[in-house]
Amino acid sequence: GLLDYCCESGAQQSERCAAARRQITPCHSTPRAARRRRAAAMAVTDAAPPPTLAPPTPLLGIVVEVSPNTTPSSSSSSYAKVVEAVVALRNAHLLCHHGGEVLVVAALPGATQFISSDQQNGGAATATALRECAEKADSERKTPAAVAAALGRFLCYAARQTSTARCVLFKCGEDDAAQYHAVMNCLFAARRRKILVDAVSLGAKPSPLAKLCA
DSSP states (O other), rough: HHHHHHSOHHHHHHHHHHHHHSSOOOOOHHHHHHHHHHHHHHHHHTTTOOOOOOOOEEEEEEEEETTTTTSSTTTTTTHHHHHHHHHHHHHHHHHTTTTTTEEEEEBBEEEEEEEEEEEOOHHHHHHHHHHHHHHHTTOOOOSSHHHHHHHHHHHHHTTOSSSEEEEEEOSSSOOGGGHHHHHHHHHHHHTTTTTTTEEOOOOOOOHHHHHHHH
């Protein structure tokens, strides 16, 4: 009773209070238990993460319209600047993406030509191949450049790859009305495959197809 508690010594009273506190069930976790749970969670977090797959190697496609009927035409001195821009874009992509791949597709009059431009084939080889395509295009002046076919060939190549892809179209001339639906189908297919298509309009008049690409 209270009389017994008052007659006890200080040590006995302290022991009694401690025993009473031990008998009380806490309604919340003690700081020591919380620290143990945090330590266990940190141990799980610090464990080695599972191995992940390497990021895919990006693929860049460059479609160049090469025709004597465009501005700049394949036979003019301004075409050299187009070649320089293509080579600069190729070098920048390979510099920013180690192990990347660049595929240049020349849209010739009535035909297309693949120009592979990876790490092994340098920019000089790409420029030489584009100049050779310009020489071939000079012999065909009545046939428009096969822009839609060039876009389609790149999309078919990109569909077989596991890497992410992007395409840049160098539009040098006016749009061919006969290729409008074919180019639109290529753009829809690229959007479905999540392939971004950019366009650089270099002609004297703005290109509606280039605006659709953007």
